[in-house]
Amino acid sequence: MLKKPLIIGNWKMNKTPEESDDFLQKVLDYEAEAKPNCEIAVSVPFICLSTCIDKSKSSPIKIGAQNCYFEENGAFTGEISASMLSRIGADFVILGHSERRRYFSETSEIINLKVRSAIKNGLDVVICVGESLSEKEKLIADEIILMQTKIALFGVDINSLSKVSIAYEPLWAIGSGDIEKIEKINEMCEKIHRVVDQIYNKGASATMKVLYGGSVNIKNLSKILSKANTDGVLIGSASLVSDEFLKIIEFASKHT
Numbered sequence: 001m002l003k004k005p006l007i008i009g010n011w012k013m014n015k016t017p018e019e020s021d022d023f024l025q026k027v028l029d030y031e032a033e034a035k036p037n038c039e040i041a042v043s044v045p046f047i048c049l050s051t052c053i054d055k056s057k058s059s060p061i062k063i064g065a066q067n068c069y070f071e072e073n074g075a076f077t078g079e080i081s082a083s084m085l086s087r088i089g090a091d092f093v094i095l096g097h098s099e100r101r102r103y104f105s106e107t108s109e110i111i112n113l114k115v116r117s118a119i120k121n122g123l124d125v126v127i128c129v130g131e132s133l134s135e136k137e138k139l140i141a142d143e144i145i146l147m148q149t150k151i152a153l154f155g156v157d158i159n160s161l162s163k164v165s166i167a168y169e170p171l172w173a174i175g176s177g178d179i180e181k182i183e184k185i186n187e188m189c190e191k192i193h194r195v196v197d198q199i200y201n202k203g204a205s206a207t208m209k210v211l212y213g214g215s216v217n218i219k220n221l222s223k224i225l226s227k228a229n230t231d232g233v234l235i236g237s238a239s240l241v242s243d244e245f246l247k248i249i250e251f252a253s254k255h256t
């Protein structure tokens, strides 16, 4: 890994504003004292955004959402647009998480519209791509990852790539306790970099980050970050407990 590692916590549908306040205070205290040499980001439920954004205002910690809609405003009951997120001061949004694809029927085409809307509204995006177990067994994981990446980036300008991170998250690894083989993670991250170079031009992918997600914890972090093509991690359950998340940050910081 050559860049400063990016460590993102994805809280999913967990924590109240009060709990997020408490958690973030601990991260802010740690950051102010230790000045870790990694980028820290937390992706929180919509109802925690204001609390977290206000609290982290004068710190380098980035706060993001876990989804947004692609239209700017209008009759879309229950949705939150990228422009709304931008207006309240969110730094980024996760798009195309496999839980959104699976439980809320989001297609790659819908994710592409969301990516374009988020970038247009000044947000950074973390695009998730990943194969299911059955796709892995059929030996089509590479094709799935490359297809999801190409569709998500369709129409995205090369100058916006610095606002993009792509998280490789095999579906079967999420919440399972098992990570993909380290060599395979490195190979997939490399393939994502190469396909972005192919879409744009050689070297274009150098400005974006490729992350791994799926059962990342303090025990397997060192192996994951030791590989040249993995620029950081997207963490679910291990990001919910502040002590655990801080240990991960401390480790990633020393690792650079």
Ligand code: 13P
Binding pocket: 010, 097, 169, 173, 174, 175, 176, 177, 213, 214, 215, 216, 234, 235, 236, 237, 238
């Ligand atoms: P876990 O770390 O709980 O496996 O979740 C990964 C994930 O889905 C992050 O977006």
